[in-house]
Amino acid sequence: MSRWDELHQQERQLSYQLEEVSHRRFRAESILDDIEIYMSNNQSLEMELYEAAYQSKYANQLEETSHQLNVYKNNFFNDFDDCITTLKAEERRLEDKMDVIYYEKLKESCKEEEKK
Numbered sequence: 001m002s003r004w005d006e007l008h009q010q011e012r013q014l015s016y017q018l019e020e021v022s023h024r025r026f027r028a029e030s031i032l033d034d035i036e037i038y039m040s041n042n043q044s045l046e047m048e049l050y051e052a053a054y055q056s057k058y059a060n061q062l063e064e065t066s067h068q069l070n071v072y073k074n075n076f077f078n079d080f081d082d083c084i085t086t087l088k089a090e091e092r093r094l095e096d097k098m099d100v101i102y103y104e105k106l107k108e109s110c111k112e113e114e115k116k
Contacts, residue, residue: 025087
């Protein structure tokens with residue numbers, strides 16, 4: 001197998017990896033968008049519930065539960081955002097590797113042309 005063939009095979013493998021990572025990032029962003037919409041709607045319902053229970057004996061318990069839920073939500077969104085950032089970095093890394101291979105293939109092609 002020639003050097004050019006090896007580079008071509010590496011490029012193909014990186015291309016598949018890049019496609020997979022891009023798909024995972026797209027799905028993660030899509031899921032995050034859906035969850036943000038759900039949480040926004042949920043927050044409206046929480047406010048209505050809190051207003052309805054404002055004078056009841058459960059108001060403090062409801063407020064504490066809501067606060068805990070918000071802490072969990074924020075942690076979840078931060079973790080999810082970190083995951084998306086990691087996927088974006090992986091995409092850039094794979095693209096950089098593909099660029100290096102592209103230029104190596106170009107050099108190999110030029111060497112082959114010079115030999116002919």
